[in-house]
Amino acid sequence: MKMRAVVMAAAISCAGAAAFAQDVKVDFDKDANFSALKTFAVKVGTSWNNPLGEKRIVTEIEETLSAKGWTKAEAADADAIVVIHGATEKQKSLNTFYSGMGGYGGYGWRGMGGAGMGTASTTVSEYLVGTLVVDIFEAKSKQLVFRGTATDELSDKPEKNAKKLDKATSKMFKDFPPGAAKEKK
Numbered sequence: 001m002k003m004r005a006v007v008m009a010a011a012i013s014c015a016g017a018a019a020f021a022q023d024v025k026v027d028f029d030k031d032a033n034f035s036a037l038k039t040f041a042v043k044v045g046t047s048w049n050n051p052l053g054e055k056r057i058v059t060e061i062e063e064t065l066s067a068k069g070w071t072k073a074e075a076a077d078a079d080a081i082v083v084i085h086g087a088t089e090k091q092k093s094l095n096t097f098y099s100g101m102g103g104y105g106g107y108g109w110r111g112m113g114g115a116g117m118g119t120a121s122t123t124v125s126e127y128l129v130g131t132l133v134v135d136i137f138e139a140k141s142k143q144l145v146f147r148g149t150a151t152d153e154l155s156d157k158p159e160k161n162a163k164k165l166d167k168a169t170s171k172m173f174k175d176f177p178p179g180a181a182k183e184k185k
Contacts, residue, residue: 041077054086056165
């Protein structure tokens with residue numbers, strides 16, 4: 001019984017830390033002619049005051065679009081303008097650890113006279129969440145044709161964030177350009 005209580009307490013205390021996972025979403029204009037877009041230029045729309053991180057993301061987006069068959073060009077000559085936006089936000093997580101739960105027995109309490117709850121301690125953890133938005137506009141009409149968003153917990157280690165960025169862009173541009181998969185069939 002004590003082992004079950006310890007396992008449950010450990011699971012509860014870890015739940016807050018494991019609850020956040022990378023979230024990537026994509027939306028696009030179903031009427032847009034992506035086959036007419038062959039060249040692109042990337043710019044930072046909303047700076048998040050991290051020049052190294054911004055440079056990494058611009059490079060990642062440029063490499064990803066180039067791998068999809070698009071060619072980098074000057075903004076004045078590009079078919080598509082890619083605008084990236086970034087933001088960070090502090091989040092809080094509450095982690096509670098219970099000890100001395102001798103009275104807990106499976107699905108309920110063993111009666112009012114059983115052992116008490118013991119003690120509970122709660123800690124507050126702060127972590128940083130980053131959001132990346134990638135907007136692609138058709139240059140001539142200035143119409144938004146694609147939006148990708150990615151949200152994930154950020155690390156203090158740049159190499160971990162670079163891996164998360166690579167994973168996010170892979171998910172975001174997996175079926176890019178939209179409609180290309182239908183044309184191949």
